[in-house]
Amino acid sequence: MGTFKHFYHKNYDERLSIISNFADLNNQEVDEFANSKNQKNNSLIENYITDYSLPEGIAVNFIINGFNKVAPMVTEEPSVIAAASNGARMFSKSDGLHAKVISHNLTGQIIIKTDNYNLLYGYVKNHYAELLRTANNAHKSIIDHGGGAKKIHVRKLDEHYCSLDLFVDVAEAMGANIINSMLEALASFISTNHNENILMSILSNYSIDSLVRVTGKVPFAQLGKNGISGENVAKKIVEASHIAQIDPYRAATHNKGIMNGIDAFVMAMGNDWRAVESGVHAYASRNGSYQGLSKFTIEDGALFGEMTIPLSLGFVGGATKVLPKVKVNQKIAKVQSKNELMQMAAAVGLSQNLAALKALVTEGIQKGHMNLQLKSLAMSAGANDEELAHVVDKLRQLANPNLQDAQTIIKKLRK
Ligand SMILES: CC(C)(COP(=O)([O-])OP(=O)([O-])OC[C@H]1O[C@@H](n2cnc3c(N)ncnc32)[C@H](O)[C@@H]1OP(=O)([O-])[O-])[C@@H](O)C(=O)NCCC(=O)NCCSC(=O)C[C@@](C)(O)CC(=O)[O-]
Numbered sequence: 096m097g098t099f100k101h102f103y104h105k106n107y108d109e110r111l112s113i114i115s116n117f118a119d120l121n122n123q124e125v126d127e128f129a130n131s132k133n134q135k136n137n138s139l140i141e142n143y144i145t146d147y148s149l150p151e152g153i154a155v156n157f158i159i160n161g162f163n164k165v166a167p168m169v170t171e172e173p174s175v176i177a178a179a180s181n182g183a184r185m186f187s188k189s190d191g192l193h194a195k196v197i198s199h200n201l202t203g204q205i206i207i208k209t210d211n212y213n214l215l216y217g218y219v220k221n222h223y224a225e226l227l228r229t230a231n232n233a234h235k236s237i238i239d240h241g242g243g244a245k246k247i248h249v250r251k252l253d254e255h256y257c258s259l260d261l262f263v264d265v266a267e268a269m270g271a272n273i274i275n276s277m278l279e280a281l282a283s284f285i286s287t288n289h290n291e292n293i294l295m296s297i298l299s300n301y302s303i304d305s306l307v308r309v310t311g312k313v314p315f316a317q318l319g320k321n322g323i324s325g326e327n328v329a330k331k332i333v334e335a336s337h338i339a340q341i342d343p344y345r346a347a348t349h350n351k352g353i354m355n356g357i358d359a360f361v362m363a364m365g366n367d368w369r370a371v372e373s374g375v376h377a378y379a380s381r382n383g384s385y386q387g388l389s390k391f392t393i394e395d396g397a398l399f400g401e402m403t404i405p406l407s408l409g410f411v412g413g414a415t416k417v418l419p420k421v422k423v424n425q426k427i428a429k430v431q432s433k434n435e436l437m438q439m440a441a442a443v444g445l446s447q448n449l450a451a452l453k454a455l456v457t458e459g460i461q462k463g464h465m466n467l468q469l470k471s472l473a474m475s476a477g478a479n480d481e482e483l484a485h486v487v488d489k490l491r492q493l494a495n496p497n498l499q500d501a502q503t504i505i506k507k508l509r510k
C-alpha cells in the first residue's frame with residue numbers, strides 16, 4: 096500500500112486528494128468533506144479528513160434530586176429524545192428521580208506473570224503505604240485536586256498470572272491518563288524492587304468502583320394507554336423488566352434502550368462513550384449471565400424503577416476541554432461536577448428505559464418510534480425541506496410505509 100506510506104505526513108489538501116483518487120470521489124463528494132473541515136480538529140485526531148456531525152437535541156422534563164433539569168443529547172436516532180422526555184415526564188409526576196453516586200474511584204491493573212501469589216500478596220501487604228505513595232508521586236497534582244491512590248488489591252487470575260488492582264480517586268477527571276501514568280510508575284517500581292515480571296499496566300473499564308444509583312416512582316395514573324389501566328401497564332412493565340433478568344436476548348435489547356439515552360448524553364458531554372459502554376455491559380454480566388441493568392417493581396401503589404450502573408465520566412479533561420460545545424452543554428444541563436454528571440446520565444438512562452418499556456407493553460414500539468422515523472425515511476428518499484411535511488403526512492396514512500413508498504410520493508409531488 097505505497098499510496099498510504101507516511102499518509103500522516105501529508106498536509107490536509109494532499110490527504111484529501113489521495114483519498115479522492117483512491118475512492119474515485121466526484122467534486123460534490125470532495126466538497127462535502129472539504130466544506131466541513133475544521134482546522135482545530137486537524138490536530139485532535141490522526142489523518143483528519145472532515146468533521147462528521149451528528150444532531151444534538153434537548154430532552155426535557157427531568158426532576159433530579161429535586162432540581163428541574165434538561166439533558167443535551169447527541170444522537171442520530173429519531174424518537175430517542177422524545178422518549179427520554181416522555182420517561183422523565185412520567186417520573187416527574189411523583190417527586191422525580193433520585194440519583195446518588197456510591198463511589199467514583201477508577202480501577203487500574205498491573206498484570207504480573209508469577210506462579211507465587213502468596214509472595215506477591217505478602218510484598219504488597221508489607222509495602223502498602225510505600226506503593227500507594229509511589230503511585231501518587233507519579234501524578235502529584237491529583238492530590239491537589241482532592242484525589243489520589245486509595246487502595247491496592249492482589250487478585251490471582253490463574254496459576255501463572257496475578258492482577259495488582261489499583262483504585263484511584265481521579266477527582267473531576269475521567270482519569271484514564273492519570274491512572275495509566277500511576278500504573279506504569281508503580282509497575283516499574285515493583286519490577287525493580289521485587290523483581291516481578293510485568294506483562295502490562297492499564298486502567299480497567301470494568302468500573303465497579305464508580306457506581307451511581309438512580310430511582311424513581313411513577314403514579315399509576317401516568318401509565319394508562321390504549322385502554323389498558325395504569326396499574327396493568329405498571330404490572331406489565333414489571334414483567335418486562337423481569338424478562339430482562341432471565342433472558343440475555345431480551346437483556347441486550349433492554350440495555351440498548353437504556354444506552355440510547357446514556358450514550359447520547361455522554362457524547363454531548365464530550366466523554367468517552369466506548370469506556371462507558373464496555374463498563375456497563377461488563378457490569379450487566381457480573382452475575383455470570385448477561386442481565387438487564389434496571390428493575391421495575393410495584394411499591395406503595397406506584398411503579399418503582401431502580402438502576403445501579405458504573406459510569407466512568409469526566410467533568411474536566413479528555414475531549415471536554417477541546418470540543419467547544421461541551422462547556423455550553425454542561426451549562427445547559429446545569430452540571431458542575433463529575434458526581435452531577437453521573438447522576439444525570441443515570442437518570443436519563445432510566446427515563447429512556449421506562450418510555451421504551453411502556454411503549455413495548457402497550458401500543459408496541461413501532462407506533463411512536465415510526466411516527467418520528469418517518470421524517471428520516473422521507474429524507475433518505477430525497478425529500479427536500481419544502482417537501483418534507485407533505486411526504487411525512489402521506490407516509491403516515493400508510494400501514495407500513497417504506498422507502499419505495501416515500502420515493503413514489505416524492506415523484507408524484509414533483510410532477
Ligand atoms: C415517541 C413517544 C414519546 C410518543 O409518546 P406519546 O405517548 O404518543 O406522546 P404524548 O403525546 O403523550 O407525549 C408525552 C411526552 O413525550 C414527549 N414527546 C412526545 N412526542 C414528542 C416529539 N415529537 N418530540 C419531542 N418530544 C415528544 C414530550 O415530552 C411529551 O410530553 P409533553 O411535552 O407533551 O408534556 C413514545 O411512544 C415513546 O416514548 N416511545 C418509545 C420510543 C423509544 O424508545 N425509542 C427509541 C428507539 S427504539 C430502541 O432503540 C430501544 C428499544 C425499544 O428496543 C429498547 C427496548 O426494547 O427496551
Ligand SMILES: NC(=O)C1=CN([C@@H]2O[C@H](COP(=O)(O)OP(=O)(O)OC[C@H]3O[C@@H](n4cnc5c(N)ncnc54)[C@H](OP(=O)(O)O)[C@@H]3O)[C@@H](O)[C@H]2O)C=CC1
Pocket residue numbers: 236237240265266267268269270271272273274298300367370409411412413414
Ligand atoms: N481504556 C480507556 O478507557 C482509555 C481512555 N483514554 C482516554 O483518556 C481520556 C481521559 O483521561 P483523563 O486522565 O481524564 O484526561 P486528561 O489527561 O485530558 O485530563 C486529566 C487532567 O485534568 C487536569 N485536571 C484539572 N482539574 C482537575 C480536577 N479537578 N480533577 C482531576 N483532574 C483535573 C489534571 O491535570 P493537572 O494534574 O496537570 O492539573 C488531570 O491530569 C479520554 O480522552 C479517554 O478517551 C485513554 C486511554 C485508555
